[in-house]
Amino acid sequence: GIQVEQSPPDLILQEGANSTLRCNFSDSVNNLQWFHQNPWGQLINLFYIPSGTKQNGRLSATTVATERYSLLYISSSQTTDSGVYFCAVWGNLFFGTGTRLTVIP
Amino acid sequence: NAGVTQTPKFQVLKTGQSMTLQCAQDMNHNSMYWYRQDPGMGLRLIYYSASEGTTDKGEVPNGYNVSRLNKREFSLRLESAAPSQTSVYFCASPAGGETQYFGPGTRLLVL
Numbered sequence: 001g002i003q004v005e006q007s008p009p010d011l012i013l014q015e016g017a018n019s020t021l022r023c024n025f026s027d028s029v030n031n032l033q034w035f036h037q038n039p040w041g042q043l044i045n046l047f048y049i050p051s052g053t054k055q056n057g058r059l060s061a062t063t064v065a066t067e068r069y070s071l072l073y074i075s076s077s078q079t080t081d082s083g084v085y086f087c088a089v090w091g092n093l094f095f096g097t098g099t100r101l102t103v104i105p
Numbered sequence: 106n107a108g109v110t111q112t113p114k115f116q117v118l119k120t121g122q123s124m125t126l127q128c129a130q131d132m133n134h135n136s137m138y139w140y141r142q143d144p145g146m147g148l149r150l151i152y153y154s155a156s157e158g159t160t161d162k163g164e165v166p167n168g169y170n171v172s173r174l175n176k177r178e179f180s181l182r183l184e185s186a187a188p189s190q191t192s193v194y195f196c197a198s199p200a201g202g203e204t205q206y207f208g209p210g211t212r213l214l215v216l
Contacts (some may be wrong), residue, residue, distance in 0.1 A: 001164060004147075033205060041193065043207040061121030086147055090204075094164075 002027045002089055006096035013077050013103050021072040021099045023087035032063050034072050037084040037098070046072070077084075077103045107131055107166075109208035113195050115117045117214045120148050124179040128196030136180035136199050138163075139171060141192040142210075148195060154179055186215045 005024035008028075013019055018101040025032070034046040047054050047061040049070065054061055063070040070087055112127045130137060132141035135156045140163075150163030154173040168190060170182045184191060196208040 008132045019165070022113075031203070034206075041194065041210050043210075045154075046134050055120050087146070095149070097145070 002094045004094050004096035006099050010100045012082050015105050018075045023070040025068050026088050029089040032070055032089050035086045042099055079103050109206050111208035111211050115212045122186050123184050128179045130198040134198040138197045139181045140195045143192050187197050188215045191215045193201050
């Protein structure tokens with residue numbers, strides 16, 4: 001199957017800081033999604049972004065499909081951003097191992 | 106509109122016992138999926154159903170069976186639970202080829 005690698009594995013930020021999370025994938029994909037798993041385990045869709053750039057409030061994502069990577073940007077981080085961020089690629093969603101983000105006040 | 110629901114939320118089994126995890130979606134989606142998530146890892150696909158009446162194996166199907174009872178419901182059965190099946194199980198249903206919606210998860214502990 002497709003290999004999905006995420007970096008960094010762990011990230012600790014001061015509230016208000018910005019961050020960039022990276023997702024590399026091993027093969028061409030038609031679909032890519034970013035998810036946030038909150039500390040209670042709930043998985044929340046952030047972006048469906050097979051290519052291009054999207055923004056939603058303080059979050060934005062860019063996928064460069066030809067170079068097989070995607071970036072998730074978090075600006076002005078808040079404590080509620082803490083959790084694990086996963087990227088996943090289709091066919092049947094191959095998940096990366098995630099980036100665990102901790103935002104401290 | 107509840108989205109994707111799962112029961113039970115938490116279960117403890119002894120090795121060799123059987124159980125069925127239930128999943129239902131009220132979004133009228135065709136596809137449904139079962140994943141497991143082990144500590145420190147992403148989700149891995151167990152089985153999926155592209156439409157009512159069809160099921161296919163995913164990445165880690167051994168030790169599991171599934172039933173797509175109707176368009177709404179997709180169940181996952183462990184016939185003889187093993188400690189290696191201790192995990193959090195997520196059911197999901199995508200909207201077309203795009204956004205994947207997840208249930209709240211079932212935490213399973215096999216002793």
